[in-house]
Amino acid sequence: MADVKKIATRESYGNALVELGAVNDKVVVLDADLAGATKSGTFKKAYPDRHFNCGIAEANMTDVAAGMATMGLIPFTSTFAMFAAGRAYEMVRNTIGYPHLNVKVCATHGGLSVGPDGASHQCNEDFGLMRTIPGMTVMCPSDDVEARKMVHAAAEMDGPVYIRFGRSAVPVYHDEDFKFEIGKAETLREGTDVAIIANGIMVPVALEAAETLAAEGINARVINMATIKPLDNEAVLKAAKECGKIITVEEHNIIGGLGEAVCGVTSEFCPVPVKRIGVPDAFGHSGDADEVLAEFGLSAENIVKVAKSF
Amino acid sequence: MTPEKKKELQLFAVRARKNVITSVHAAGSGHPGGSLSSIDYLTYLYNVEMRNLDPKNPKKADRDRFVLSKGHVCPGLYAVLAQCGFFPESDLLTLRKPGSHLQGHPNMNLTPGVDLSTGSLGQGVSAAAGMAKAAKFLGQDIRAYVLTGDGEIAEGQIWEALEFAAHYKLDNLCVAMDINGLQIDGATKDVMNMEPIDEKCKAFGCDVIKIDGHDFDQIEKAFEHFHANIGTGVPTVILMKTVKGKGVSFMENQAGWHGKAPNDKEFEQAMSELDAAEKEIKEA
Numbered sequence: 001m002a003d004v005k006k007i008a009t010r011e012s013y014g015n016a017l018v019e020l021g022a023v024n025d026k027v028v029v030l031d032a033d034l035a036g037a038t039k040s041g042t043f044k045k046a047y048p049d050r051h052f053n054c055g056i057a058e059a060n061m062t063d064v065a066a067g068m069a070t071m072g073l074i075p076f077t078s079t080f081a082m083f084a085a086g087r088a089y090e091m092v093r094n095t096i097g098y099p100h101l102n103v104k105v106c107a108t109h110g111g112l113s114v115g116p117d118g119a120s121h122q123c124n125e126d127f128g129l130m131r132t133i134p135g136m137t138v139m140c141p142s143d144d145v146e147a148r149k150m151v152h153a154a155a156e157m158d159g160p161v162y163i164r165f166g167r168s169a170v171p172v173y174h175d176e177d178f179k180f181e182i183g184k185a186e187t188l189r190e191g192t193d194v195a196i197i198a199n200g201i202m203v204p205v206a207l208e209a210a211e212t213l214a215a216e217g218i219n220a221r222v223i224n225m226a227t228i229k230p231l232d233n234e235a236v237l238k239a240a241k242e243c244g245k246i247i248t249v250e251e252h253n254i255i256g257g258l259g260e261a262v263c264g265v266t267s268e269f270c271p272v273p274v275k276r277i278g279v280p281d282a283f284g285h286s287g288d289a290d291e292v293l294a295e296f297g298l299s300a301e302n303i304v305k306v307a308k309s310f
Numbered sequence: 311m312t313p314e315k316k317k318e319l320q321l322f323a324v325r326a327r328k329n330v331i332t333s334v335h336a337a338g339s340g341h342p343g344g345s346l347s348s349i350d351y352l353t354y355l356y357n358v359e360m361r362n363l364d365p366k367n368p369k370k371a372d373r374d375r376f377v378l379s380k381g382h383v384c385p386g387l388y389a390v391l392a393q394c395g396f397f398p399e400s401d402l403l404t405l406r407k408p409g410s411h412l413q414g415h416p417n418m419n420l421t422p423g424v425d426l427s428t429g430s431l432g433q434g435v436s437a438a439a440g441m442a443k444a445a446k447f448l449g450q451d452i453r454a455y456v457l458t459g460d461g462e463i464a465e466g467q468i469w470e471a472l473e474f475a476a477h478y479k480l481d482n483l484c485v486a487m488d489i490n491g492l493q494i495d496g497a498t499k500d501v502m503n504m505e506p507i508d509e510k511c512k513a514f515g516c517d518v519i520k521i522d523g524h525d526f527d528q529i530e531k532a533f534e535h536f537h538a539n540i541g542t543g544v545p546t547v548i549l550m551k552t553v554k555g556k557g558v559s560f561m562e563n564q565a566g567w568h569g570k571a572p573n574d575k576e577f578e579q580a581m582s583e584l585d586a587a588e589k590e591i592k593e594a
Contacts, residue, residue: 028447052478060436060470067440070375070418070426071448075440091433099418099427191574 005144006169010108012147013165014039018046018077019148020155024074027155030065031078032058038078038108038165057084062091062105069101074155076104081110081164085126096160097133103161104154105130110140110164111251112279112296113201115289122284122292126254130162131229135260137182138229140164142203146174146226149180157182164200168289171204183227185235191219194307199225199258202298206249209303218307224262228258233265238269245310247275251298254278275306311530317591319526322393322523323353323586327557328581329389329402335577337406340414343567344459345386346522347490347552352390354529355455365395369421374452375425375441380459380488381415382569388412388421396423432465434458435485439475442483442545453482453540462491464502469514472545476515479543484536485516487547488523490554492565511547523550558583 021043026146035041035055044051054061058079065075077084084107096103107126114122123189128139137159141147147165154161188203191209198206203224210220221243222237239246246266248259259276266272279296286292293299297306334340356363360374378387378457392399397411404410404545413419415429426437438456445452458468473481481549487507495501504510508518519535529550536546554568555561558580572580 054474055470055477057467057470059433059467060439062475062543063433063436063467063471064440064443064474067377067426067437067442067454068444068447069438069440071441071444071450072371073444073447090430094430095427095433209342214420236467300583 005172007144007172008167009141009144009147009165010039010167012141012144013108014042014149015105016148016151017043020040020152021047021050024155025078026074027074028068028073028075029078030061031058032060032061032083034079040078049299058088059091062088063095065103066095066101069103070256075103077104078106078108079295081107081123081126081279082121085129086123089129090170092130094134097136100135100159102158105160105162107163108164108165109167111166111200112292113166113168113251113289115292118285118286119283124251124253124279124284125230125256126151126162126164127250127258131256131261136157137161137227139182139227140200140227142200143170143174145174145176145178146180149178150226150286153180153182165199168201170201173204180283180304183230184233185232186224186226187221187235188224189220189222191221192242193219194310195221195223195243195246196249196303196307197223197225197236197239197246197258197262199228200251202249202251205298205300206303208300209307212300212304213307216308220307225258228261231261231265236262236265237270240266240272245273246302247277247306247310249277249298249303251293252278253281255281273310275310277306311527312558316526317594319353319357320591321588322357323349324557324584324591326353326386326389326393328584329392329399330385331558331577331580331584333385333388333402333405333573334571336403338571339406340385340451340568340571341382342385342572343492343561343564344380344383344488344490346556346558346561347554348383348457348488349556350524350526351459351488351529351550353455354526356394358391359533360455362593363394365423368396372450372452375438375454377426377434377438377454378416378428378429379456380462381428384416387416387424391423393519397421398435431459431462432467432488435468435471436474438485439471439480439483443478444478445482446480453484455484455486457486457488459493460487460489460491460498460504461501463487463504472511472514474518475524475545480545481540481543481546485545485547487549488552489549490552491562492554492568492570494565494568496565508549515544516547516549517544518549520549520551523552524556557587
């Protein structure tokens with residue numbers, strides 16, 4: 001870790017929106033009564049006339065954004081992952097995805113790390129829902145620097161984007177001069193014994209696991225796959241060829257997310273064994289975020305265990 | 311409205327009805343009932359009401375926008391767009407066929423003149439509200455029009471959209487509801503009674519005008535009502551009493567003609583009725 005500073009990527013989202021507001025007057029932000037939690041409220045403070053609260057009506061918010069996009073605006077919709085990808089799935093699919101409109105669907109509070117709120121709010125299905133929509137870009141940043149750069153990159157590209165930000169503070173390990181590119185994996189650690197492909201809050205955990213494995217003579221490659229779609233097939237296949245086996249780690253159902261995306265590429269072009277660490281097709285429950293994550297195997301200890309038995 | 315103008319609109323509308331029957335017959339599937347009930351509204355909208363339309367430049371930035379929330383009645387919209395010159399009328403025969411720009415439900419990226427891809431009910435008012443809000447935000451004098459069905463308004467999102475429109479004072483939004491009283495499973499009052507629709511729309515903060523959706527004088531009056539609301543901060547809802555299948559005797563008021571193509575014999579009969587209606591208008 002270059003830095004032990006911890007910031008939740010939802011904070012990064014709010015701060016990046018303010019940066020964007022200053023340089024792009026087409027950017028507007030919509031929220032559904034969660035501006036405080038999603039941190040779009042940071043943007044609201046800076047640009048009150050460009051922030052539209054839609055009340056607790058996510059379906060409407062999503063289609064309002066679609067309409068705004070047809071008028072040349074770049075709307076960022078903000079709510080929890082459960083509602084952005086779940087409640088409003090069909091609005092995203094039919095009225096943003098199908099016409100390929102320039103809306104950025106930004107979801108906070110994704111995954112088990114929502115913690116005490118429990119299963120109803122722990123959306124472990126959003127990558128799967130969003131990635132099956134044709135033309136959708138799907139991303140999940142691993143720290144503050146990447147999250148901010150991702151928001152800027154999303155605004156710069158024309159087309160629908162889904163980004164999941166996290167609720168809890170995570171270590172900032174990228175330097176400010178880090179160059180983020182949509183669809184490009186980042187190899188954080190070289191190694192050829194096994195490749196660990198992770199995203200979001202699991203990236204620093206994967207790095208921690210790799211350190212432990214190294215001490216035991218296993219050199220793990222660690223790849224930060226911040227873009228789930230379009231997937232960096234080249235990086236996956238390189239890892240498959242050079243490491244021979246892959247572990248995926250994500251705060252998501254093992255069905256539909258990064259793990260299956262990786263399996264899709266390897267099984268077709270370079271079949272190697274893949275172990276998927278994620279939520280094993282189950283609902284979460286209330287509890288301290290770290291405890292719930294650990295229970296479902298989303299811990300450095302479990303990654304080490306899986307790698308050693310692989 | 312002058313008698314000449316009204317006659318011109320009536321002739322346009324009957325031609326559009328013939329185009330609906332012809333295209334749905336050629337496709338072998340589609341939704342004639344609601345297309346026919348909304349034709350007079352669409353005819354007036356595209357010939358008189360909407361501003362800055364240019365068939366040669368369908369994406370003209372300052373044009374008024376229209377969202378067909380009840381996207382399944384696109385045979386009606388396609389007929390009107392073709393007759394306005396957005397694409398050749400002969401294209402209508404390709405409806406719902408592979409390679410055609412005329413999809414079973416509207417696609418804004420394929421069909422010139424279509425402002426939003428629609429088809430999944432309940433979403434159009436939200437999108438039109440987004441257009442209206444964007445126009446206000448950008449300081450542009452652009453109006454957003456949207457047409458829903460009456461079965462469609464059972465979708466809760468319609469009401470989310472109306473509350474949004476009222477909250478943000480979208481007086482440049484004009485919502486029309488095609489109240490033909492029928493939906494796929496039968497009479498709207500039996501499937502899911504939404505009455506009193508006028509009171510509900512009013513309670514959601516909209517100004518409501520009720521008209522006969524087949525009477526051009528009343529349609530004109532309704533839009534004048536909308537124009538008068540601009541500047542007041544109040545969105546307009548036009549409740550149009552219409553006849554499903556209007557203009558074809560055996561389709562009128564029959565839920566069964568919601569989404570069914572006429573066979574050859576039915577096609578002949580429908581066309582002969584519409585030909586007779588056209589002749590009558592011409593000779594009047």
